[in-house]
Every structure is written in structure tokens, then in C-alpha cells.
Amino acid sequence: MFIPLHDANTLKHIKLQYVTIGLIAANVLVYALTAFGSEATVMATVYGLGYVPAVVNDVAELPPNLVFLPEDFTYITYSFLHADLFHLGGNMLFLWVFGDNVEDAMGHVRYLIFYLLCAAAGAWFHGLLAPSSEIPLIGASGAVAGIVAAYLMLHPRVKVWVLAFGRIPLRIPAFIPLALWIAFQLVMLAVGGEDEVSWSTHVGGILAGAVLVLFFRRRGVPLFDRAVVTPRAVMTVPRIPASR
Secondary structure: OEEEEEEOOOOOOOOOOHHHHHHHHHHHHHHHHHOOOOHHHHHHHHHHHOEOHHHHOOOOOOOHHHOOOOHHHHHHHHHHOOOOHHHHHHHHHHHHHHHHHHHHHHOHHHHHHHHHHHHHHHHHHHHHHOOOOOOOEOOOHHHHHHHHHHHHHHOOOOEEEEEEOOOEEEEEEOHHHHHHHHHHHHHHHHHOOOOOOOHHHHHHHHHHHHHHHHHHOOOOOOOOOOOOOOOOOOOOOOOOOOOO
16 A cells, blocks of 8 residues: 655664664575575474464474474564565565664664564464464564554654555655554454465554553653653843943
């Protein structure tokens, strides 16, 4: 519906969004290391590092040769795996456009924790609605959905450039594309959309992001683009004595 391109939202508290850049680099690196191996290697990685609800909920077990980490670690590791370049590119584009200002509002460390918690919340909600699924969940969509929700609550009136329907460039307030994107995720979850997309993961990330931003933003950072109101200074002009 809308492809984000750029937002006119300068950083106010940090000089560089190096956590956002690092997360993008980590996702790209993991994709490069895992996506171009043999089919057996790719499948082993997806099952070993992806989030499999049936395994986490003790409904099923992985073969020993696919157990790389304790199963609870997959609440995080799944978010660094992607199915293809389109899947990776879409998530990283949203992260690049909106992640820097969320990082600016929270600070580097809290932003990283926020990101990982949104990823975990997305996996948890997916597993809650499909506890016996043996299909691995992969992708950064849960974490990115949390960032979208946080950005919407922080900067709904900031103007963003988007491609509407993938081809029409528009400069519109952020709340229009982001609210519509969130509404679409909720509708698709309610109607049971395509099997290839975990709408529940997106919704879990959205809910986590909307709640966590209330506690993770810096002290004094307002919500909904409310300006910080400060009293006007009273200016005094020294009286110049008249010349005699």
C-alpha cells in the first residue's frame, strides 16, 4: 500500500543511529551467510534458529543435529533470518526510515532492548495463536512492527515521503501510512490472511512497541509530537541614561 522512502525528522539527542545501522548490518550479514548455501544448510538454519512454536511449547522436538541453541533463544534468533531479498529489503527499509528517530527518543541501549523485546513479543504472540505449528517463523517483522508503533506514537505529524501503491510519490503526515499499515495487519489477522505471512507476529510487535515506548523513551520526550512547553523568558532592556 505504502512504501516509506524518507522522513523529515532530524535527530535531537544522538549524533548517529549506530544501533539501527548495526541491526541492519547484522541482518544483511546473516542473510549473506545463510541464504546462499545448499538447500540442506538453509533448511537446517531455518529450523535450528527459527522460532518453531511446537518445539518451544514441547509439542514436538527437533532432530539432535538441528539443535544449535536452547529453544528459548529462538525468540530472538528468528528475527535475524529472512526468506529472500524482498523479505529482507522490506524489513530493513522500514527499519532504516523509522528506526533512527525511535533510537533517538530512547537512547542506544534502551532502543536495542526495545527492539529485541518487540521481536520476542511477536514470536510469543505467534506461538500463542498457533501453539502446535511446526513451521519455522523467521524475519524481523515483529521487531519492525514495534518500531512502527513507537514512531506513530512519537511522531504522527512528521511528514514522510512514501510511494503509494508502489508508484505514486507522496509527502504526507506519518500517521496516515503508519495507521493504515497497522490497521491492515489487524484486519488480516482477524480474517486469517495468507499462510506465508504471520500477521500475529506483526500484531504482537505492534502491541509491544505501543506499550514499551511509554517506558523506554527518554525523560521529557513527548508523545504525539507535542512540543515541550517552556515559559518565555522575560527580556529586560537596560535603560540608557540620557546624555547631558
